Amino acid sequence: MAQIQDNSEIIQPIFQKLKETFNTHKTKCIKFRKAQLRNLLKGLDEMEQEFHIALEKDLGVTIFSSQMTSTIVTKVEVENQLAHIDEWSKEENVDTPFVIGPGSSKIIYEPLGVVLVIAAWNYPLYTGIPPMAAAIAAGNCVILKPSEIAPHSSQVMYNLVTKYLDQSCYAVIQGGVEVSKKITTLPFDLIIFTGSPEKGKLVARAASENLVPCILELGGKSPTIVDKDCSLNVTVQRIIQGRFINAGQTCVACDYVFVHQSIKDAFINEMKTELKRFFGENPQKSNDYSKIVTEFHTQRLKELLKDHNGQVVVGGQVNVDQRYVEPTIILQPQVQSKLMTEEIFGPILPVLTFDNINEVIQFINSRPKPLALYYYGSSSKNKKLLEQQTSSGAIVHNDSLFHLLNPNLPFGGVGNSGYGAYHGITGFKSCCHAKPVFTKSTLNIYPFNIRYPPFTKNKLQTLSLFFKFAELPQRHVVNATLFVSFLVALKLAQKKGYLKRLLEISKPYVEKVWKETNL
Known part of the structure; x- marks a missing residue:
């Protein structure tokens, strides 16, 4: 069996390089992310035979089995991220409650930073590349740690990422126990781990020292x-x-x-x-x-x-x-x-x-x-x-x-079988921070200025009335106001005779359109 070097000293320099790259905002460009995903798909196509050979050596699987459970399904996951990246990365406008308006609210899906993906040995390609693709699509830098128990597949994944992806943004770190122990102690922005509940506990414990969020897919019975x-x-x-x-x-x-x-x-x-x-x-x-x-x-x-x-x-x-x-x-x-x-x-x-x-x-x-x-x-x-x-x-x-x-279903566990999920849009959003953005109008007249001291009885009563409608969306209030204003304007026009005059002027045009329509 091929041997994987277990040198933990290589981790920190690679991690630091990716941190510095992320701070240049290079990976936030949608065009750049798409190019990397296309390169990944190209590599998966061109290196497909190498993956088949590696999987056969590691697990004794046939070409048919490696296609069905590894190469084909991995490509589908990457293609899904590429196909939807424009849609999923858009800002999302949300309602603003009337009580805190007038203003606007939205959610920006921003990348977290440097993501660590720890793959499993049983499906080395499928547990490594799809979560990596989700992290790339979301705009992160990524380090992939394959399992040393499937050393041939680990080496081919190293070759794939090194040859086809931007090495200032993405890396594969191979290694055994010492590398696995060391790498989870670094202050990543997210760890995606696939493995046993016992190993998952070790990953979560190490990550907790730096308050690093985790997605743990842990199996079970x-x-x-x-x-x-x-x-x-x-x-x-x-x-x-x-x-x-x-x-x-x-x-x-x-x-x-x-x-x-x-x-x-x-x-x-x-x-x-x-x-x-x-x-x-x-x-x-x-x-x-x-x-x-x-x-x-x-x-x-x-x-x-x-x-x-x-x-x-x-x-x-x-x-x-x-x-x-x-x-x-x-x-x-x-x-x-x-x-x-x-x-x-x-x-x-x-x-x-x-x-x-x-x-x-x-x-x-x-x-x-x-x-x-x-x-x-x-x-x-x-x-x-x-x-x-x-x-x-x-x-x-x-x-x-x-x-x-x-890919439209999230994949993840609950309780002892893990927490968090990926695949499809769930994977994309799991690799993002949903950042809320609230923009408030500078309009500061009554009743919007009742929030400031001195607090009077009248202000308190108005404020209490506002909070009774705390869930009422601002747009409903605006639409209702416009509708009422329209009705009032209509009533005034009728009272002054403007409405009757408007109908008389428009009658010939209405009759002409009616005749033409009937023809």
């Missing part, structure tokens, strides 16, 4: 519910994909399944059939089945397969030297075992049974909040119960994982 009225074959195919893609090394993977007791046997049999169809008799020889990222992680999964007191109905074989864990299904494991209390992050699927959806809801709510919750079935009642009575980063009906590919 995402539950999957299979109801008795589901479309069984479709359900099984999508669960297999959601659990076993990338050998289960996916933060939003189906971590365990609750299947309705009445279809348990049918579900297990269908899983066996589809697993064989997906990966053949020997998944280790399948071109569509990935490796575990390191021997260390393979050994960790091997340990999880011990002492769960469940029934292994499929798989169970592990080869640490080959970084291979067979697709495994375990029926009714002990709910307090490590298999059911720790995020699995591998190709192992525990299956539990239920009779009543309320049992499942109670179980989910007794555990840390997951990054995703999946429901397979057609019961609108049960769908609504899960939406209303559980909390998760996202809830998905009749599919797994693919909600991530909708």
Whole structure:
């Protein structure tokens, strides 16, 4: 395996250079941001084969898998930022309450400064480049820290940014534990981190010393519910994909399944059939089945397969030297075992049974909040119960994982699965400060001058009356005033005979237009 240098001394000079660049306002230019995003897309196109090779070396994925889960979806995210940057960066006019008028109010979306993006090893490209693109689109300078556990992908991302982006504004810092520990202690303006809850806590703790805001995408145990009225074959195919893609090394993977007791046997049999169809008799020889990222992680999964007191109905074989864990299904494991209390992050699927959806809801709510919750079935009642009575980063009906590919949906966790979100406009605005701008008129006559001393009884009464209408938008007052003024003017014109004279003058013209229209 390629080795990544772990030199923390390189961090401060790069960080300082980017700070100085940001203070020149270079990255605030929309034209410049667009050019950088276009360069990024060009690099992703031209280096696509290099990414495929790196991902195959790091994770054993096929070209098809790397396209579907890395290169193509990454390009889509960058293209989405580029397509909408003009719209999202516009100033936003908002109402001004009458009580503080006359004046105008707006929101300016300004870049934060220098953003740190810490990518994960399981999808190195997809967890690194899209959040970086959002930060670029928002006008920030960016440092990307790839995971040293996927060293080949880390090197290709370094080459991508170095070759195609402005090096005075954007950088990749590679490194191991020492670099990771040091880099989070710097006073960045935002940190976007993808990884485990344990590492996320360390990042948040280090960032708190400088009051650096964070977006933490932390994974967790995402539950999957299979109801008795589901479309069984479709359900099984999508669960297999959601659990076993990338050998289960996916933060939003189906971590365990609750299947309705009445279809348990049918579900297990269908899983066996589809697993064989997906990966053949020997998944280790399948071109569509990935490796575990390191021997260390393979050994960790091997340990999880011990002492769960469940029934292994499929798989169970592990080869640490080959970084291979067979697709495994375990029926009714002990709910307090490590298999059911720790995020699995591998190709192992525990299956539990239920009779009543309320049992499942109670179980989910007794555990840390997951990054995703999946429901397979057609019961609108049960769908609504899960939406209303559980909390998760996202809830998905009749599919797994693919909600991530909708840039119009925010991606993020809640509670133990993280906080903050990115993707699409959410990512853009998460990398901005929404700066309020209030411009007040210099008009200072009554009643607008009652705010100043000396405070009299009449001023207090007027002020109290104003605050009764505190939520009334200024524009409504202006529109109402104009409408009333128009009615008054109309009444005066009628009283003096001007209205009658106006109608007499305009009558021939009205009749002419009417005839021409009828022709």
